[in-house]
């Protein structure tokens with residue numbers, strides 16, 4: 001179940017061989033920093049039992065994993081976070097840190113829709129963090 005220790009090891013390895021920035025147009029953080037922010041959010045999400053991943057609609061899973069929609073989805077999650085937390089909360093602040101790291105697509109496409117329901121928010125954000133983590137690690141390693 002818990003893949004975080006493995007991920008951490010992987011990130012350490014990636015960090016060791018990560019070449020220095022080569023003309024990146026977007027701001028980046030070191031992978032360790034991204035990993036820390038993502039795992040802080042995961043810890044908060046895991047502080048209560050979450051619904052089974054299978055309860056996600058396949059279309060919603062596609063939307064959450066779609067790289068083109070990373071930025072529109074992040075906007076949607078930032079907005080939805082306000083239903084549960086203040087803008088001073090760690091979860092909101094960490095999510096906001098990722099905004100400048102994500103390209104803004106044109107056209108933006110239809111982002112994920114999130115109900116004002118903690119379970120819905122929790123399971124969708126967990127899936128989204130997988131996509132975000134993949135994207136940021138890929139970027140950092142290329």
Ligand SMILES: *[C@@H]1O[C@H](CO)[C@@H](O)[C@H](O)[C@H]1NC(C)=O
Pocket residue numbers: 057059
């Ligand atoms: C998933 O998307 C397809 C194509 O847009 C649509 O026909 C279908 O009704 C959607 N399924 C659900 C459960 O929303």
Ligand SMILES: *[C@@H]1O[C@H](CO)[C@@H](O)[C@H](O)[C@H]1NC(C)=O
Pocket residue numbers: 076079080083116
């Ligand atoms: C932000 O969230 C509020 C309340 O959940 C909703 O009414 C509004 O449409 C959302 N705005 C955007 C841009 O998603």
Ligand SMILES: *[C@@H]1O[C@H](CO)[C@@H](O)[C@H](O)[C@H]1NC(C)=O
Pocket residue numbers: 087088
């Ligand atoms: C949080 O919201 C308050 C009230 O809406 C606002 O004054 C403050 O600047 C916001 N803080 C951040 C970090 O956006």
Ligand SMILES: *[C@@H]1O[C@H](CO)[C@@H](O)[C@H](O)[C@H]1NC(C)=O
Pocket residue numbers: 062066067068069108109110
């Ligand atoms: C991702 O979303 C964009 C914008 O909605 C869409 O054009 C594209 O087909 C989607 N890609 C996948 C793999 O679903």
Ligand SMILES: *[C@@H]1O[C@H](CO)[C@@H](O)[C@H](O)[C@H]1NC(C)=O
Pocket residue numbers: 051055117118119120
């Ligand atoms: C919240 O979402 C979960 C999972 O999607 C669902 O099972 C539950 O019935 C919803 N609760 C409310 C109050 O809408």
